[in-house]
Every structure is written in structure tokens, then in C-alpha cells.
Amino acid sequence: MTVIVRALRKGDYAGWRPLWDGYTAFYACELDESVTALTWERALNSHSSLFCRVAEIDGKVIGFAMCVLHEGTWTTAPVCYLEDLFVDENVRGKGAGKALIEALQAEGKREGWSTLYWVTRQNNPARKLYDMFSEADDFVRYRVSL
Numbered sequence: 001m002t003v004i005v006r007a008l009r010k011g012d013y014a015g016w017r018p019l020w021d022g023y024t025a026f027y028a029c030e031l032d033e034s035v036t037a038l039t040w041e042r043a044l045n046s047h048s049s050l051f052c053r054v055a056e057i058d059g060k061v062i063g064f065a066m067c068v069l070h071e072g073t074w075t076t077a078p079v080c081y082l083e084d085l086f087v088d089e090n091v092r093g094k095g096a097g098k099a100l101i102e103a104l105q106a107e108g109k110r111e112g113w114s115t116l117y118w119v120t121r122q123n124n125p126a127r128k129l130y131d132m133f134s135e136a137d138d139f140v141r142y143r144v145s146l
């Protein structure tokens with residue numbers, strides 16, 4: 001089974017949307033429709049710092065990586081935050097998640113990004129996948145709602 005990773009395209013909406021809904025349900029999050037609409041729009045907009053790579057199997061979009069490329073104070077090169085990663089539960093365990101991260105890693109090397117990073121819950125079983133790429137550090141996150 002071959003997994004292809006590529007940039008999101010306008011015509012992907014019907015494939016992407018159920019995955020996005022699956023992802024927000026996974027985090028028990030009810031996003032306002034206007035937020036999803038803007039996220040979709042920005043992911044396609046080359047002037048936005050937000051972008052999306054999708055994974056395809058047999059021509060069907062089955063996963064995505066939503067990212068934000070941002071500046072950093074400790075580097076002159078762009079830093080890539082992998083904010084959302086999701087694979088259709090019917091095709092999990094077939095390498096799509098790994099292919100998405102590897103594709104970002106390869107893109108970052110090509111494009112001269114300094115780092116690719118992501119955060120996850122302490123107990124997310126997906127850490128089995130993440131541990132293949134790097135050791136988790138000991139930073140903890142503080143969030144202030146505004």
C-alpha cells in the first residue's frame with residue numbers, strides 16, 4: 001500500500017472535511033463553523049503561514065498534517081509547528097502518520113527550516129510514532145486564555 005504525501009488542493013475539501021471533523025471529535029472540541037472555514041481557507045492560501053500536507057492512499061485523502069511556519073528568536077531560519085496530525089481510523093497503522101512527518105522533515109531540510117516540532121498529551125499512544133523521530137523534552141506548556 002503506497003502512501004503519497006502532497007500539498008493540500010482546493011478539490012480536497014470533500015476528503016479533508018470528514019478527517020477534520022474526526023480530529024476535532026478526537027479532542028472533544030466543537031469548533032465554530034467560521035473557524036473551520038477560515039482554517040481551510042488559510043491552509044490553501046500561499047500568503048498564510050498556515051499550510052497543510054495530505055496523505056493519500058489509492059487516490060483518496062486519508063490523513064493530514066496542518067502546520068504553521070513561524071519566526072523564532074533563537075534562529076534566523078523558519079520554525080515549523082506541526083499543529084494537527086490525523087489519519088482516518090480505518091487506515092491507521094499502515095504508515096500514513098509516519099509518512100506525513102517524514103515528508104515534513106524532508107521538506108524542512110530542502111527549504112532550510114531550523115526545526116519541526118509538535119506537542120501532544122502525555123498519554124497519547126501516538127507517542128510510539130513520535131519516539132521514532134526524537135526524544136520528548138522536559139518542557140511543559142502554560143496557556144492563558146484571553
Ligand SMILES: CC(C)(COP(=O)(O)OP(=O)(O)OC[C@H]1O[C@@H](n2cnc3c(N)ncnc32)[C@H](O)[C@@H]1OP(=O)(O)O)[C@@H](O)C(=O)NCCC(=O)NCCS
Pocket residue numbers: 023026085086087088091092093094095096097098099119120121124125126127128129
Ligand atoms: C497519530 C496518528 C496520526 C498516527 O497515524 P498512523 O497512520 O496510524 O501512524 P503510522 O501507521 O505511521 O504509525 C507508525 C507506528 O507508530 C504506531 N502508532 C502510531 N499511532 C499510534 C497510536 N495512536 N497508538 C498506538 N500505536 C501507534 C503504529 O502502530 C506504528 O508502529 P509499527 O511501525 O510498530 O507498526 C493516528 O493514530 C491518529 O490520527 N490518531 C488520532 C489523532 C491523534 O492522536 N493525533 C495526534 C495528536 S498530537
